[in-house]
Amino acid sequence: MSITPEWQSYEHKVSSFLSELGFETRVKETIDGARGRHDIDVSARMRVIGIDILWVIECKAWNRAIPKERILTLQSIVNDVGADRGFVFSEKGFQSGAIRATENTNLTLTSLEDFRLEFKDEIRATKARILDERIATLVQAFSAIWDLAREERDAAFSRYSGPPGFDFLEGKPSAVIGVTSHLSHMRASLENARFNRWPVAFFPLDLVDGEVFDVSDWEGLQFVAENTIITCQRIYDHMMTPGESPVDWKTLQPPELTSLLSAIRDK
Template identity: 50%
Template sequence: MNQRKEWEEYQIKVSEVLAEFGFATEVEEAIEGARGRHEVDVTARIRYAGVDQLWIVECKRWKRPVPKERVLAFASIIDDVGADRGLIFAEGGFQAGAVRASRNSSITLTNLTDFISNSANELSSIKVSGLTRRIAELENRFHSIWDLDAAERTRVNSRYIGPESFGLKQPIAVMACLSMLKNSLEAASFNRWPVPYRPLVLQQDFAV
């Protein structure tokens, strides 16, 4: 029987940890990017707030710290495949240049112990990202109403079943709700609690 190598065991462990938090994972998946094909150590997919998220993961079971060049190369892969986030798991740590290269980016540098303890924050980040995208999509759909001619705009408005504005069923109320949502998300991201919210109960989705 062939025994797995340490780096293979490490990939599997990382995959299992991500799966425990609700991700659909795959080890050593080949992903087509805009500029070529990439062999990814672990892929992790999840759906939050109606938005599909793809994380790609590199697993470095090294005894030495990961250098900056490895982080920059990984950033290029993230961009090429259109991943939402990249994680590098490394038990040997990271060089100072690697840490600097990951700042203000979608790359998280971690190890198994730290990721497990901080995973709640990571998953919250996904949810906020998904909600932010949905808000932007709804805003675009709302603004598209005003590109319609008067007759079509009247027809669309007649189908509106969303929240009320000053007791009237008007689509403009959607913008007020979206503005509140954006403010609440911003407050939550900066850990400013309590966060106001407005629950909505709709009979069906509003569609333009």
Template identity: 50%
Template sequence: MPQMKDWKEYQIKVSETLAEFGFTTKVEEVIEGARGRHEIDVTARIRYAGVDQLWIIECKKWKRPVPKERILAFTSIVEDVGADRGLIFAEGGFQAGAVRASRNTSITLTNLTDFVSNSEDELSSIKIGGLMRRIAELENKYHSIWNLDEKERGRVQSRYVGPEAFGLKEPIAVMACLSTMKDSLEAASFGRWPVPYRALDQDDSNGLIDVKNWDGLLFVTEQTLETCSRIYEHMVGNGSSVSRWQDLQPSDLTDLLSALRNGRSPR
């Protein structure tokens, strides 16, 4: 039996590693992009928070560092196929220009050992992608209220029970909270800890809360996003009404914020 080539073994090992983290993977899958077909070394798919994500991976079992030109070419492929993330695995490292070219992009440069060691950050990026899409979808829903006819818009706005902003009983505070969520997730993705968290009832008397790790940030973001979603559903719905938006907030988040503001350590 012919011996498997090193580069092929490397692709399979990368695929198996991603599969261990819950991805559905394929080796050498052909994907149709906007500008052409691309054979991808490894594809990895996962679903989180109702959102499907596609990562594409290039594997370089080279003894020499990967140059900048390879990063730029791969970036073009990531954009062409609409992947959420691109990873280049290379055991020989990367040239300085390649590292610079990958900064502030959706491209991650890594190797098998580093990927496993940094799995918390890598898996958090999956959740970030799902949350970013949910935030964008909810922002669009709130903006769409202004496209309703006058009578329906009046009915919807009359059912708004969220926090006020600038003395206005309109969802400005909710929109500001959604915007801050995006900023916080982006800052965390670049390792800028601690990151600010804006609660829905934020005002001058209770400043922004510093969140220091992924578990905390993902928890408060998911819970606050759920609250914002419930406020919107209450506005556009025809069912029973509540008088306080706090009744729509998950109790776990209410308890956490109360503990933090009273100087207690959350359980």
């Protein structure tokens, strides 16, 4: 009867836990970097609104604290493969030099138990950052339409396929302001959620009688934020594609979000 080595068992424990959190994990993956190939104990991937997240994890089932040299090695690997985060798991702790080496870096030193207690904040912070960056990029893209040459700008506005603007505004350019305003509201809600100011407000793109919905948890907020961002990205892409004709904007909204809003309104 074969006995699984402790180090191998530890890697699979870490991998299984990350899988339970929604990551796609691999044990002993070889990843190509800019300067070479690297053997990774555990890799963890997640996709948020089209953006790939990669975490690189070292698992040290050692009987002593991890030294600084191992941390510096992982930092070079994280940089070379372009990972978002690097983690070192150890149940025996870390030497003081190793801890200092991670200050102001994207490396985290932890144990399985500590990570179990803190993982929600880690993952939520990563997702919230990506959503916020995507919203900021979209708002800038919509704003940049006004910087186009008049003929190109007018053509883009003529292809606008999105919800109407604010009631006191008229015309398609003003309707675009309505889209960016909703995105700004979403950004504010993400910020409030980051500081646990629940519930947070969700303003649907197709406001009905000034309605606003309360969202009380991260899972719900992530769902409506992702699908609203996808919708606004599709509206922008439609505007910027020559030859396109205006369409019913709700065909650009993911059906999952449309169904959710319909169910809420039918209550």
